[in-house]
Amino acid sequence: MKPSKSIFAKLPAGLIYSVIILAVMSGCSTSQAHQEAPQAQALPVMKVSAVPATTYREYSAALEGRTNVEIRAQVEGILDKIYVDEGAYVKAGQPLFKINDRVYTSAQNNASASLQAAKANLEKAQVEVDRLTPLVANNVVSDVQLKTAQAAYQAAKAQVAQAQAQLGSTAINVGYTLITAPANGYIGRIPYKVGALVGRGEPQPLTLLSDVTEVYAYFSMSEADFLKFKNETAGSSIAEKVKQLPKVELKLADNSIYAEKGRIETMEGQFDKTMGSVSFRASFPNTAGLLRSGNTGKIRIPEQLTDAVVVPAEATYEMQDKVMVFVVADSNKVAGVPISISGKSGSYYLVDKGVKAGQRIVYSGLGRLQDGAVIAPQMVSLDSLLKVRPL
Numbered sequence: 001m002k003p004s005k006s007i008f009a010k011l012p013a014g015l016i017y018s019v020i021i022l023a024v025m026s027g028c029s030t031s032q033a034h035q036e037a038p039q040a041q042a043l044p045v046m047k048v049s050a051v052p053a054t055t056y057r058e059y060s061a062a063l064e065g066r067t068n069v070e071i072r073a074q075v076e077g078i079l080d081k082i083y084v085d086e087g088a089y090v091k092a093g094q095p096l097f098k099i100n101d102r103v104y105t106s107a108q109n110n111a112s113a114s115l116q117a118a119k120a121n122l123e124k125a126q127v128e129v130d131r132l133t134p135l136v137a138n139n140v141v142s143d144v145q146l147k148t149a150q151a152a153y154q155a156a157k158a159q160v161a162q163a164q165a166q167l168g169s170t171a172i173n174v175g176y177t178l179i180t181a182p183a184n185g186y187i188g189r190i191p192y193k194v195g196a197l198v199g200r201g202e203p204q205p206l207t208l209l210s211d212v213t214e215v216y217a218y219f220s221m222s223e224a225d226f227l228k229f230k231n232e233t234a235g236s237s238i239a240e241k242v243k244q245l246p247k248v249e250l251k252l253a254d255n256s257i258y259a260e261k262g263r264i265e266t267m268e269g270q271f272d273k274t275m276g277s278v279s280f281r282a283s284f285p286n287t288a289g290l291l292r293s294g295n296t297g298k299i300r301i302p303e304q305l306t307d308a309v310v311v312p313a314e315a316t317y318e319m320q321d322k323v324m325v326f327v328v329a330d331s332n333k334v335a336g337v338p339i340s341i342s343g344k345s346g347s348y349y350l351v352d353k354g355v356k357a358g359q360r361i362v363y364s365g366l367g368r369l370q371d372g373a374v375i376a377p378q379m380v381s382l383d384s385l386l387k388v389r390p391l
Helices: 013-035 102-137 143-176 223-232 238-244 382-388
Strands: 041-047 049-071 077-082 095-099 178-180 185-187 207-222 249-252 263-267 277-285 296-312 317-319 322-328 334-345 348-353 360-362 375-380
Touching: 041 382, 049 185, 049 249, 049 334, 049 348, 049 382, 102 143, 143 178, 207 223, 207 296, 223 238, 223 277, 238 263, 296 334, 375 382
Parallel strands: 041 375
Antiparallel strands: 041 360, 049 207, 049 296, 077 095, 095 178, 185 207, 207 277, 249 296, 263 277, 296 348, 317 322, 322 334, 322 360, 334 348
């Protein structure tokens, strides 16, 4: 038997090509439809919860030592010696600088000699009074001579007092040539060198002495924050309210938290009209000397919340000037919702508007999401997150 011919052999060539093209297009269309079938993304989802939390109000602060003393020369002269170096710790009474004292010791010696001469004149006047007193009593000489002698005695006595005062003044000047530390503390920059002419009229002090065993942090609170403090803090007076404030923290310039906690002690008596703020002072112990005058930081005043709605920072994204989260509906469809943040605790935002406790939000993978997308939720527990990163 001869093999049977294909059915395509009986068809015209143009028709065969059309059939082939239609078959190929039908197969491609089926394959493309299969590839474009949407599949839900598997993303971690967490349920928003209200938990106890601590938030902080932060205020920029400038640090100063408990004692900041400008060391200045009280007399003019050549700087002979510098006994300390910049940054050294000194104790009260320790010598710091020595000014050449030859002019002042010479004046002191001259004043001492003048005092001896005045004392001699006083003794001479006393002798004259003692000589004339019995003569006047016996009517040998007139009392005019005695009164003249007594007046000379009083003048000599005044000269002695004047000479003593002059000697004391020169002694003070000699004492000023040795400059000692008025308190314990650290020496600041020393702009003058040995041989420099120094005096009371110099614009720059010899150095700055800072006692930093205790450090004061000065910060300003806006009028709105002050009214909140006044209304929400217990106490019948501002002084009592300040005492009721909890201990505060100090965030340093590198965002680390200083190990010792401080306490707010005083408040300025009036508002700054130009800034609309009032200043407070907090004190921090600084026994290790880690803080110095001139440091900056931020005062952190804690505020306890009993039921704060907590959202991890990585579960948010920004759109223009709003902070957003993806809320997951019952159909597992997501929708971007703006939230209002009332504070921050660690890596968590404290939310007062936008989401409520019990709602589900997408925890991560936000960069692949769009409004209306359907996901396959993989639940993540907030408790497990808090164990790793506490509030």
